Amino acid sequence: MTTAADIIDAVRDDQQTELSRLGSSKTLYADTRGEMDADAVLGAVAAREAAAQETFDAWSDDADESAAGLFADAAAGAAERREGIDAEATDRTPAMHAVLDDLDETVERLGGFVGWTLVDKKVKEQATGFFTGQADPQTASTFRSAGGDVEELREDAADLLDTVCDSEDDWDAAEGAAVDAIQAAYDEYVETLEDLGVNPKPVC
Template structure:
């Protein structure tokens, strides 16, 4: 297996979940139905804060290149959080509970890939929201952030190719990525149900 194979396999396994996480209902869940720009920005800051905390804790990873990647991710998420000029909320996205429990470089890199797949989808929705609000500057900020997340995924993929030495390693990385996405989706699903919204698309 290669990292490209792993990412394809994760996308295939979690196709429905990622598709729904990439819908406008994600913002509705993030804001608990309060779709005002300031609430959306606070929700975005909450995601960036949680990501910063996770990746900052990983920046002492035993693999030097992975530690550097996680440190870069921590710095980028902190910079994005600060640029939003919004206070993060108190709740931490559930997928970070999974990420925080991952052990070892292989699992962390797999989980990191899962986070990037979710985060890119979410940032596309933030971009669309602020485009609809006739706020092109903020929309551009989220569009650029999505590109940054893709770059982080590419770096993680390179490291996975370097550190995975066996089928067991690849299986562990893939399982971590899938668990992160599945947990994010479960939270999305349950939040929408609590709000009285059908999480499934209406055909």
């Protein structure tokens, strides 16, 4: 019998390379378009939070009752983190959210949500590392805590998937949505770095 844990493991395996590269410092470089200073990083993260708030707030308005609470909590958390960032958000909406915004069914949205958490956790880890390197432990701690919040949201989404997925088709839809969300994030990462003249692949 398929479970959410199986699907999350499958997504991680399928997107191992993509998630690994999205977990590198080049993600912040791409997000800031090469402006690797504190204000630019905060602005880029703020833009991600603003996009998450908008997507998940919209989902919570028309989601099944089983998932509406999760999406509302995710939107509220993103809004709180956005308000806590002392920097103006950039005007760039992550490409991943175009994929998420097109999802209509609950199982697909939960799958896409899992994909978002896997990417967002990587970004928050990089932000934590960046501000640790900037000798700003308070901001680093804030992002570390935020990463923990995202992991908790993933666990809640997994619990819901175990509840709402009734067939292998449902599980396939959830997995496909997660992969599509991650792939959109990775494609944007590659395209942006190439436009900046940077090799998106690790240099050994």
